[in-house]
Amino acid sequence: MFVSDSAAVRRPRIQSRAEATILHADLDSFYASVEQRDQRWLRGKPVLVGGGVVLAASYEAKAFGVRTPMNVGQALRLCPHAVVVPPRMSAYAAASEAVFAVFHDTTPLVEGISIDEAFLDVGGLRRISGEPVEIAHRLRAEIATKVGLPISVGIAGTKFLAKVASADAKPDGLRLVEPGRELDFLHPLPVQRLWGVGKVTAAALHANGITRIGQLAELGEPHLRAILGPAAARHLFALAWARDPRRVETGRRRRSIGAQRALGRRGRAPEEIAAYLDGLTDRLGRRLRAADRSCRTVVLRLRFDDFSRATRSHTLLEATDATASIRHAARLLLDTAQPLVTERGLTLIGLSLTNLDDAGPRQLTLPLEPRAENTLDATLDDLRRRFGSTAVTRAALLKTGEGLSVPLLPD
Structure with missing residues (x-):
């Protein structure tokens, strides 16, 4: 074990602010809480949201040791009387939108982290809205009244401490880390x-x-x-030492987008795995174009039957939002990893697009062809936007579907 050079040497308590004005608001067991809100008979009962994998567990289920992303069978062995409900992604997206509307009504300085949590800076609102603790109490009450969901809030002088405080406040609580006592808490x-x-x-x-x-x-x-x-x-x-000078940032666009599909432990033929990868490619290409972004790097993520993982990536010569180009890169990566898949078995496949950029005007390459507007991608996007994501799908996915599409914050 290592020891300090000198026990007498004490570092100064450095913090980014002298006041606790940053809030971290985090919805409690989000998916499960939405189900308990919408189905009264589920309230007070252990609830598992998911199919093969637990996507969310209520606190009644967590008391038995259930965690995400645990296999549902394992979760039911820990908590046999749990109620398993299928996920309703559209309901969760609507609830998130309503919660973020309350966030933005509270302060203009909101940095969304995911669909169920955000940082809020309330440092300039004292004369208008009162002290940060008062603002946090009102925020929690408004979300409970308007959206019907429990939320925990941490208040501190830095983003890191605020997030730790909100976790300490769960479930459905509020925790203030007082200025000058950060290290006593941490x-x-x-x-x-x-x-x-x-x-x-x-x-x-x-x-x-x-x-x-x-x-x-x-x-x-x-x-x-x-x-x-x-x-x-x-x-x-x-x-x-509680040093975290980062500010609450607004308007920052995401640096990557991704999707994944759990496959279970049953053996899968290479063409079946390739079909699932094509489905992920279609989904991400649609999201990319909807956000008016393009990507340079395609990342393939694999989880094997022994729970080990592997990542493969390919950077394109130029940024693209074309599904065909992304699919070609993803298929090359899968072909390269196929010996590992055959040897170890595959339980999860994921795809991420990184090195994102705005899909506006860009330097053309030979043969200097501009970006086409009337493309197959654009036509399919329009059909799926009007009639739902399953209106047009690949033939290889007719029996299995595209899998769950987790809602994301607007980009």
Whole structure:
């Protein structure tokens, strides 16, 4: 175990603000809460949303150890009396839209993180709306009244601390990290609460006797660098001392979009896997064009039967929003990974598009052909927009469908 160079040396308590004016608002067990709101008989009961995999679990189910994304069969062994309901993505998208309307009515400074959580900066609203704690209480009450959902809110001087505080407040609570007492709140917590500490990093820290954030803070960055490397050490050491100067940003567009499909543990023929990949490609191409974006890099993500994972990526010569170009790159990646799939079996396939850019005017390449407007992609997009995403689908997906399409924040 490493120890600090000097126990007497104390770092100053550095924070980005002298006041706690950043809110992190996070809906509680979002999908499950929507189901309990819309179906009264589910209230107070353990609810699992999903099919083969648990997409969300109510707190009544979590009390039995159910977690996401656990297999539903495993979840039912832990909680045999749980009620399994199929997901209703359109209902969740509508609920998210209503919640974000309340966020934007509260403050113009809203940074959406996902469809069920956001950061809000209320630092300039004291004369209009009162103290941050008062604003947070009203926010929770409005969402409960107008949308009918429970939400937890953390209040702090930094985004990181606000997010940790909202997790501490769950379920359906509010937690203020008072200025000057940030480290009193943060240091007793387990190191897993730091952004960037997953299973591997936590295991490395635990092997050196570091289980709490306070121990990591006292260790010193040089010793931490020897355990985790320079980048991770710098990042985690700063967070351990409550240093997070990031502001709440509005209007920032996402840097990637992705979709995935769980396949279960049954063996799949290569052509069946390829069909699922084509379905993901169609979905992402549609989202890309709807957001008026283009991509340069296609990333294939695989999870095998032994729970190991693999990632393959391909960067295109020029940005595109054409489904055919994206599909060609994705198929090349799958063909390259096929020996691994055959050897280990495949339980999940995912596709991401990164290096996104606006699909506006761009430098043309030979033979200097402009972007066509009347394309097959545009026609299919229009049909699916008017008649639903399943109005036109690939023949290979007629029996299985495209799979679940998780709602996203508007880009």
